[in-house]
Amino acid sequence: MKLGLMVNTPELAQRLEHALEPLHDIHWVAQDETQALRLCRDMPPELLLLQLGTADRVAFSQRVMNEAPCPLLLLDLATELHTEWAFNALGHGALDVVHLPELANGSAFNPALLLRKIQNIAWLATPPQPVTQRATRTSAKRACLIAIGASAGGPATLNQLLRELPKDLDAAVVLVQHLDDKFSAGMAEWLARESTLPVRLVQAGEIPQTGVVLLAGRNEHLTVSRRGDLQYSLKPDAQIYRPSIDIFFQSIAEQWRGDAIGVLLTGMGRDGADGLKAMRERGFATITQDQSSSVVWGMPKAAVAIDAAAEVLPLDRIANRLAELCRWMAVKRNS
Template sequence: MRIGIVNDVPMVQELLRRIISKMSGHEVAWLASDGEEAIAKCSSDKPDLVLMDLIMPGINGVEATRRIMQESPCLIMVVTASVEANQGLAFDAISAGAIDVVKTPEAVMESESGPFQKKINNISRIIGNGNVAADGRSNGKTGIKTRHDEVPSKDAMLIGIGASTGGPAALVEVLKTLPASFPAALVVVVHVDEEFAPGMAEWMGGQINLPVHLVREGERPKAGEVLFAATNEHLVLNHHQRFHYTAEPVECHYRPSVDAFFSSLALNWRGDAIGVLLTGMGRDGAKGLKSMREHGWLTIAQDEESSAIYGMPKAAAMIGAAVKILPLDKIGPELVRKARK
C-alpha cells in the first residue's frame, strides 16, 4: 500500500517512515506536518491509507479526517501517543470516518506482530483479498440467563445493520428516523475495535429515540432496542435465539464480521428479518446479505452517491444480494414502513 503520514513531530514522522519502509508491500507516499497539508496532499495524490495524528496545530486530526472524507475519501487510521488519554478525540475521528485507532509504536525494531504493523497488514489484506466467507455457526452453549429471557415469537422482526468506514454517521442518520415505539429489534455490527464500542454505543444512544446497549453473551433480541456488537469476536445468533460471541471463523479479517452475523440470522432466526448494509470498505456483509435475501427477507444496500466508501454495499449490489438499493435518507423510512406492516 501507498501510505501517507500526518504528524507534526518530526521524530514521530521519521519513526513511522522507517517502520513502513521495513514492511513488505508498503511504501510511504508522502509526509504532512498538519491537517491542512494532509487535506491538500490527499486531494493531489490520494494514498491507499493515511496515518493520522490527532493533536496538531491548526486543523487537528478529527477535522482533517472529516474534510478528507468529504473531499477526497480514502482510508484513514488514527495513530496517537495515548489511545486512552485521547479517547474522546479518537472516537470523534472514527465518527468522522476513520477506520481504526492505534497507539504510536515505540521503536523501529518493534515486532512485525506488533499492534501497529498488524493493523496495517490487516487493512492491506482486506483491500487485496476481499471478504472471507463466514457461515456464522455458533458452536457453544451460552447457558446464561439475561433479562431478555422471553423466546421471540415467529412473528417477531429482527433488523440487522452492518457498516464500516463512515458507518457511525450513517447509522445515526438511519436510526434517528425510528420512533421510540419501533416494533422490531435492531442489531448493529460495525468494524470498530472493542475498545471504542462502549463509547460509540453511548454516543449513538444520545442521538436517537431508542435505547442502545452492548450485546451481552446469551442475550436475546428485544423489540424497541438497538443492540451493538461489543467485542473483536464475531457476533452470531445461535439456534436458541440467543447471541453468542465466537472467534470462528478465525481467518476472517473483518472483526466483528457482518457476514458472520447475517449468515447466522439466515440459519437460525425464526421470525421475520431485514438486512441493511451501509457504507464501508471491502466486501464484508455481501454474502451474508445474499443469504438473507435467499431466505425471503427484505435486504437493503446503501447507494453509491450517499456512501462515504462504496465498498460493502457495492459488493452486495454486484452479487444481487440487495432487494433494494436506497439513498441513506430513504432507508429509515423504509424500515418504519416494513416494520409496521
C-alpha cells in the first residue's frame, strides 16, 4: 500500500519506515497538520497513519475525513491508552487504532501487529465466501437477542444508539465492534457512562441477559452456541477481522432458538452483510443504518445490495424501532 505518515518526530518516522518499507511504499511523511492535509489532497495515500497524542489530533482526523477523505489508521504510542481520543477519532471515520508504546519509548519493536492492521484494511473490500441457505426458524424459547455490528464510525454511533434505548428494553444486546482488544474494556466503560442500560465485556460461557449490553472484548470471534451461551474462538482464521460480525451473525442464524434482531451499522468493507442475510433468511428481523447517517456507508451498503436488510433506517430511528419490535415479540411470545 501507499502510506502517508504523520508522527511527532523524525525518529518515529524513521522507525516506522524501517518496519514498513519492505512491504509497503512510504508515499510521504508530513511534519505538521497543514502539510499533511495538503498531501492528502494532492497525493492521496491508500492509508494515512496518524499519531494520537493531543485532542487537536482528534480534531485533525475530522478535518481529514471532511476535507480530504482517505483511510485513516490511528497510532496510540503513549504508555497509557488514549481511549476517549481514540473513540472520538473512530467516530469521525478512522478505520482502526493500534497501541504501540514500544515504538515511542525506544524498546524493541515488533511490527507484526501494525502490519496485520494494515493488511486488514487492504483486504476490507474483499468479499468473504457466500453463505448457504439456512434452515427454517424453530419456535422461540428465549427472550429476544439484539445483535449489533459496527466498524469505522462505530463507537460514537453505538454511544448514541445505546443512549436512546429504553431502560425497560425487553431484550439482551450484544455488540461486535472492530477494535483492538486493548481498547475494549475502555470502550465498555465509556459506553456505560451514558447508556440507559449496563454495559460490560462478554465473558466466555455466559448467556445474554435481558436489559444488559455485552461488548465482544477479545481479538477472537464471538459466537453463540445452541445452548445460548457466548463463546470466543480463533477459528475460522481466514476472516480479516477478529471479531468478525459475519461469524457472530451467522452463528445466531444457525444456533439461536429465540427471537433475534440483527443490526448492521456504519463501517468500511462488507463484514456483516452476509451474516445479516443469513439472519433474514432464518426469519429474524434485520436493520441497517442508512447512508445519510453513516460515517462510512460500506457495510450497510453491502447489506442493502444483497437484500439482507428488511429495514434501512437513519440512526436516530433505530432505537425506537428496536423497542417496538421487542414489544411486539414479547406480546407474540406471551400470547
